[in-house]
Every structure is written in C-alpha cells, then in structure tokens.
Amino acid sequence: MNILRLYLRVIGFLAPERKLAITLTLANLALAGIYFLEPMLFGQVVDALAAPGAAQAPRLIAYWALAGFGGVVASVWVSLHADRLAHRRRLAAIEQFFAHGASLPLSFHGENHTGRLARVMNGGVSNLFGLWLGFFREHLATLLSILVMVPIALYMNWKLALLMVGLMTSFAVFNAIAIRRTHKAQAEVEELHHEISTRASDVFGHVGVVQSFTRLREELAALxxxxxxxxxxxxxxxxxxxxxxxxxxxxxxLTIVAIFALGASLHAKGEVSVGNIVSFVGFSLMLIGRLEQFAGFISGLFFQTHSLRNFFEVLDTRPAIADAADAVDLGRARGEVEFDDVSFGYAGSDGDTVPAVRHLSFRAAPGSTIALVGPTGAGKTTALSLLYRAYDPQSGAIRIDGKDLRSIGLDSLRRNIGVVFQEPGLFYRSIGDNLRVANPDATQAEIEAAARAAEAHAFISTKADGYDTLVAERGRSLSGGERQRLAIARAMLKDAPILILDEATSALDNGTEARIQKALTGLSRGRTTFVIAHRLSTVRNADLILVLDQGRLVESGRFDELVAKGGLFAELADQGKFAPDAVEEVTPELPLAA
Ligand SMILES: Nc1ncnc2c1ncn2[C@@H]1O[C@H](COP(=O)(O)OP(=O)(O)O)[C@@H](O)[C@H]1O
Ligand SMILES: [Mg+2]
Structure with a gap:
C-alpha cells in the first residue's frame, strides 16, 4: 500500500459521517479563501496609505478586519466539529478492530501475541485520530490555499509569482527526498517498538515465572x-x-530575500507597487509556514505508516474460518458426530504443515460417550478442537447430524458444543461473570446450582466476596483444581447437546474428583460426550474408546473388546497407565464420648 493509498484509506474511515466531513471540507475552503485574502488586503492597505489622501484606506482596513474575524469564527467551528468527529470515529475504529480481531481464528492468535495486538490497536487508532484532526484543521486548508493562491499570484505579477512557485517547489522536493531516505529506517524502529511491548507484556503475564527463576536481571538486559x-x-x-x-x-x-530583491528591481522599473511586494512577502511567508506544516505532516505520516499498515493488516485479515454464504442454523443438534477421514496439521515454520491428526474416522451416536486415550501429544485435544472449528481439517469432513461443519453457521455450531478446556481460560472478572460467560441470562440460582454440581460452591462461599470475587488474570488467584471446577460449572450452565471434557478433572484430588465424577456422569446423560480421560472408570463406561497414537487411530471399540484384543490399549491398561478409580473419602466419624 503506498502512502497516498494509505492516507486515502485513513480518510475513508470517515465515510460513515460523510455529510459532516464534506461540510467541514467546505468550511476549509472558506478558510483557504480567507488565508489568501489577508495578505492581499494587507498589500492593498499599504498602497492605499501611500496614495495621496489615503481615501481608500479605512474601507480596506474594515475588509481586512472582517476577513480576519471571519477566519477566526470559521476555524473555531471547524476545530470543534472536527474534534468531535475524530473522537467518535476513533471509538468506532477501536470497536471495529476489537470485533474483527476477536473473531479471527486461533491460528491467527497463535501467531500474534496479545501484547502486540493491543499495541497495534492503540497505535493504529491514535494515529488515525491525529491524521483526521490534521486533515480537517490543517492539511486540507493548506492544499486548497495553494490551489487558490498560485493562480491569483500569477495574475498579480507573473515574475514574482514564478519565483515564489519555483522556490516552493524546490522546498517540496527537498522534503520528499528526505522522507524517502528515512522511511525504511523508521519502519525498523516501529517494529522494534512492537518487539519491546510484546516482550514486556509477555513478562508481565508470567511475572511469577520471572520472579521464581530470578530472571528479572536477564529480562531487563534483553529489553x-x-x-x-x-x-x-x-x-x-x-x-x-x-x-x-x-x-x-x-x-x-532565502525565499523572502529573493522576493524582496526581485520586487525592488521590478519596483524601480515601475512594474510593481510597494503593496504588491508586501502582498507577495505575505503570500510567501504564509506558504512557507503552510508547507513546513505540510512537510511535518508528511514526515509524521511516514513515521506512522508502519503502525497504520499493521492496523489495516489485522482488519484485512480474512478469517480462514467463516460462515458459508448459505450457512444453515443447526438449531439444537441431536448430537450425532461423524469424523470422515479427517487429517489436520498445524502450520510449521516454513509454510508446510506438521500433521497432528491423520485420517481419523469414527462415528458417535447421539447421547453416547466417547473416550479418547493415547499418549500426550497424540492429537486428542487437536482432534476435538476440529469439532468446534477452532481449525478446519486439511482433508476429510466432520459432520454433526449428517451436516458438514462447513455448511453450519459458526455461532449455531458453537452454541451446540460445551467445552471444558485443558486450560480453564478464566477472565479477569468476578467468579459470577466468569460463569455467566456460558449463559448471560442465567439466574443466580442457576449459577449456584451449576457451581454446586461442579463442587465449586463451597470454595466460592469461602471467598471474601463470594460470587463477586474478582478472579486474577488467567485465574492465578485460584488453585488449579478450583479453576477446573469453575470451568466445569461453566460447561454445565451452557447446557449444550455435545460436550467435550478435555482432561477436565486432571487437577483435582481423588475425593473431589469422585464427587464431580457423579455430576459429570449426570451431565453427560443425553449428550454426546467426548472425554479425554486418564481414569479407568471413565474409559470403562465409555460407549466407544478411540486410541490415538501420533495422530492416528490405532484401535477403537469398547473396553472389554480392546482388552481382549491385546493391542496398545491392553498394554496401556496393563501397565497401569490409567489411574485407578477415584474414591470418595469417607469422613471418619468422631468417636462418641463414652
Ligand atoms: N497451537 C498449536 N500449534 C502448533 N502445534 C500444536 C498446537 N497445539 C498442539 N500442537 C502439536 O500437535 C500435536 C498434538 O497435540 P495435542 O492435540 O495437544 O495432543 P494431546 O491432547 O493428545 O496431548 C503435538 O505434537 C503438539 O505439539
Ligand atoms: Mg491435550
């Protein structure tokens, strides 16, 4: 995107308030006229004063005063409205960036650190803001005043006018060259600033690690x-x-000196009046001031291009995963899920893909429970993330109720799937708000019921503000088990026909897990449930067990079948790779006093 296109795009952002923008443009035109009138009237006043009797002077002075005050009023009006417009559009730009950025798929966010995104957004909108203000308050008037002034100056005296235009042109060329020279270096500077803020926010985000490894000095040195x-x-x-x-x-x-010199020699030949010279000096001073401002603006624009490009780049990122034009609404799904020869790989370092799921095929009946087992890194999490379209498979198809996922509206699809992620993913909000993420309309009673079922109510009640207790960033103020229980409560509140439990109870102690297990069994009733589990009981009760290894489905079937088969699963079970069933601790009764 070259700089002019970039600038046009910046101005294009004002399109939703086209009318006001055009009005401001016209007001600027008036201002440009006044800018030009002032030095011209000033010259005429000088000539009138020099004339015998100075009869014309009072009238011209009155015009001059009128032009001056008119200019003040017009610029106040323009400033006020331009300010308001710029503020409104800035907020609109933030909204647009936020809505778009948050809708981009995980693959995009995997490549862009949150700290960088925040900087791109803030830097982008503040640059847009500055450019809009500059456009209305200065640049437009500058451009218009040059367009108005040059022909009139030529008409007044072409020799002086040509000298002026020549000097101005060389001035503009100088600046253009300087800008070109420094542009690339400035882009590098901007990129380095991004790196610094990404690094800083990454450190802030993991301040515990930095402190416990006493890394502060190294981090500071790197910065x-x-x-x-x-x-x-x-x-x-x-x-x-x-x-x-x-x-x-x-x-x-140099310009002023040259105009005085040429003006003096022309005056000696009687070609120009003293007033003309005064007018030209006024024109030139004004033009120089404007051009300097304009050069400042252009250089500023070059300083900003990198940041603006980054901003527009995010806005222009078309989500790889989006609704098809004829996407259908799934309604509430029955919950039949079919993977048909599905393969998927993450983007590798040099554009190739690293396979994570290979030729996976299976069918899950509505309401059944499917257990995924296999060593860590086998692709279990990845396979299930394809179901809610965190990514699209590179080949094969996934169907819910016989409909290809790509033909279903994303919202409709995701409304049908409740997920308890391996990482609970809690917001820097109250516990209640974190639960309401699943269902904004949930009543307090419903929230409490879900929390009770997930064995979370008791610990929430011990917090100072109960459900209003603020959860620290990434849930750091809660224990791993507490976070998991909130994540489970959240899935319960969502009440979706398809459920994914990705090691949902891995951080819980035996007793708590045993109690939650009952709730989870209750929750999975009537829902198609995918569990990635490490407990023997969960696996034993599953309707279908899928054994994955390096992205491949190596075995599948029910527990007894797989054990009888004597393959990888039997081996895993034999080696005690599954944790024994959790048991509910029995609180020993206090001995009665005799
Ligand atoms: N976001 C990602 N980007 C790149 N590679 C990933 C990503 N997530 C997982 N992987 C890789 O994909 C493979 C499967 O990971 P995963 O599905 O998380 O395994 P599991 O859940 O079975 O432990 C692993 O080799 C892992 O390193
Ligand atoms: Mg996993």
Missing amino acids: RAMMARVLSAQYPVLRGWAVLSVLNRAAST
Whole structure:
C-alpha cells in the first residue's frame, strides 16, 4: 500500500459521517479563501496609505478586519466539529478492530501475541485520530490555499509569482527526498517498538515465572539490548530530520530575500507597487509556514505508516474460518458426530504443515460417550478442537447430524458444543461473570446450582466476596483444581447437546474428583460426550474408546473388546497407565464420648 493509498484509506474511515466531513471540507475552503485574502488586503492597505489622501484606506482596513474575524469564527467551528468527529470515529475504529480481531481464528492468535495486538490497536487508532484532526484543521486548508493562491499570484505579477512557485517547489522536493531516505529506517524502529511491548507484556503475564527463576536481571538486559537497537536505528532518522528542518528555515529566509530583491528591481522599473511586494512577502511567508506544516505532516505520516499498515493488516485479515454464504442454523443438534477421514496439521515454520491428526474416522451416536486415550501429544485435544472449528481439517469432513461443519453457521455450531478446556481460560472478572460467560441470562440460582454440581460452591462461599470475587488474570488467584471446577460449572450452565471434557478433572484430588465424577456422569446423560480421560472408570463406561497414537487411530471399540484384543490399549491398561478409580473419602466419624 503506498502512502497516498494509505492516507486515502485513513480518510475513508470517515465515510460513515460523510455529510459532516464534506461540510467541514467546505468550511476549509472558506478558510483557504480567507488565508489568501489577508495578505492581499494587507498589500492593498499599504498602497492605499501611500496614495495621496489615503481615501481608500479605512474601507480596506474594515475588509481586512472582517476577513480576519471571519477566519477566526470559521476555524473555531471547524476545530470543534472536527474534534468531535475524530473522537467518535476513533471509538468506532477501536470497536471495529476489537470485533474483527476477536473473531479471527486461533491460528491467527497463535501467531500474534496479545501484547502486540493491543499495541497495534492503540497505535493504529491514535494515529488515525491525529491524521483526521490534521486533515480537517490543517492539511486540507493548506492544499486548497495553494490551489487558490498560485493562480491569483500569477495574475498579480507573473515574475514574482514564478519565483515564489519555483522556490516552493524546490522546498517540496527537498522534503520528499528526505522522507524517502528515512522511511525504511523508521519502519525498523516501529517494529522494534512492537518487539519491546510484546516482550514486556509477555513478562508481565508470567511475572511469577520471572520472579521464581530470578530472571528479572536477564529480562531487563534483553529489553535494554532491544532499546539499544531502537536508538541506533532512530538516531540516523533524527539526524536527517534535524538537517532538513535547518534547511527548511534557510530556504524560507532565502525565499523572502529573493522576493524582496526581485520586487525592488521590478519596483524601480515601475512594474510593481510597494503593496504588491508586501502582498507577495505575505503570500510567501504564509506558504512557507503552510508547507513546513505540510512537510511535518508528511514526515509524521511516514513515521506512522508502519503502525497504520499493521492496523489495516489485522482488519484485512480474512478469517480462514467463516460462515458459508448459505450457512444453515443447526438449531439444537441431536448430537450425532461423524469424523470422515479427517487429517489436520498445524502450520510449521516454513509454510508446510506438521500433521497432528491423520485420517481419523469414527462415528458417535447421539447421547453416547466417547473416550479418547493415547499418549500426550497424540492429537486428542487437536482432534476435538476440529469439532468446534477452532481449525478446519486439511482433508476429510466432520459432520454433526449428517451436516458438514462447513455448511453450519459458526455461532449455531458453537452454541451446540460445551467445552471444558485443558486450560480453564478464566477472565479477569468476578467468579459470577466468569460463569455467566456460558449463559448471560442465567439466574443466580442457576449459577449456584451449576457451581454446586461442579463442587465449586463451597470454595466460592469461602471467598471474601463470594460470587463477586474478582478472579486474577488467567485465574492465578485460584488453585488449579478450583479453576477446573469453575470451568466445569461453566460447561454445565451452557447446557449444550455435545460436550467435550478435555482432561477436565486432571487437577483435582481423588475425593473431589469422585464427587464431580457423579455430576459429570449426570451431565453427560443425553449428550454426546467426548472425554479425554486418564481414569479407568471413565474409559470403562465409555460407549466407544478411540486410541490415538501420533495422530492416528490405532484401535477403537469398547473396553472389554480392546482388552481382549491385546493391542496398545491392553498394554496401556496393563501397565497401569490409567489411574485407578477415584474414591470418595469417607469422613471418619468422631468417636462418641463414652
Ligand atoms: N497451537 C498449536 N500449534 C502448533 N502445534 C500444536 C498446537 N497445539 C498442539 N500442537 C502439536 O500437535 C500435536 C498434538 O497435540 P495435542 O492435540 O495437544 O495432543 P494431546 O491432547 O493428545 O496431548 C503435538 O505434537 C503438539 O505439539
Ligand atoms: Mg491435550
């Protein structure tokens, strides 16, 4: 995207308030006229004062005053409305970025650190904001005043006008060259700033690890090294701009001197009046001021292009997973699930894919329980994430109730699937709000019932603010088991016909797990339930066991069949790879006093 296209896109963001934007443009046109009128009237006043009797002077001074005050009023109006417009559009841009970014698939978020995304959003919108304000308050008027002034100046005196235009053009060319030279270095600087903020937010996010490994000094050293790179990239840019600003000032002095010199010689020949010279000096001063401002704006725009490009890049990322044009609503699914020769791999380092699930086929009857077992890294989590379309398989098809997932609306699909993730995924919000994520309309009674079933109510009640207790970022203020129980309660509240339990009870102690197991059994009744489990009982009661190894389905069947078969599953079971059944602890009764 070249810089002009980029700028047009920035201005294009104002399209939803087109009318106001056009009105502001017209007001700027009026301002440009006034900018030009002032030096012209000033010159005429000088000539009128020099004329015998100075009869015309009072009238011209009155015009001049009128033009001046008119300009003040118009610019106040423009400023106020431009400000308001820019503020509104900035919030709209944040909204758009947020909505789009949050809808992008996991593959995108895997590649973009949250710290970077936040910086891209904040940097992008504040640059948009500055450019909009500049557009209305300055740039437009500058452009228009040049367009108005040049022909009139040519008409007044073409020799002086040509000198002025020539000097201005060389000024503009100078600046353009300087900008081109420094542009690439500035992009590098911006990228380094992104790296710094990504790194910092990553450290903030894992501050516990940093502190326990006493890594602070190393982290700081790494950050300082990045900062040194920023400065060594930034200094040459700043040097270039310092030289340019000195040259600009020299050019403006030169321009005024040249106009005075040519004006004096023309005046001696009687070709121009003193007032004309005054007007031209006024034009030139004004043009130089405007051009300097404009050069500043262009250089600023170059400073910002990288940040704006990053911003638009996110907005332009088309989600790889999106609703088909004729996507259907699944309604409430019966819960028949079919994997038909499904293969999927994550994107590798150099564009190839690393297979995680290979040619997986199975069929799950509505309401049945399917257990996935296999060594860690076998692809169990990945296979089930395909079911709610965190990713799409590279080949094969997945069907729910006979419908290909890709033909179902994403929302409708995901409403039908409750997931207890391996990572509970808690928000920096109250416990209650974390549960309501599953069902915003849930009553307090329903929330409590779900929490009770998930054995979470008791620990929630011991918290200072109960259900209103704030959960720290990523749930750090809760124990692993507490987090899991909240995740289970959340899945219960969702009440979806298909349920995925990804090692949902792995962090729980025996007694708690045994109690939750009952609730989970109750929950899975009437739902198609996928469990990734490590307990023998869960596996034993499953209607279908899928044994995965390195992404492949190596065995499948019921417990007894698989044990009888004497394959990998039997081996795993034999070696005690499954934990024995959890048992509910019996609280020993206190001996009665004799
Ligand atoms: N987001 C990801 N990006 C790249 N590779 C991944 C990602 N998630 C998992 N993998 C890889 O895919 C394979 C299967 O992982 P996973 O499905 O989590 O296994 P399991 O749940 O059976 O332990 C592993 O080799 C893992 O490293
Ligand atoms: Mg897993």
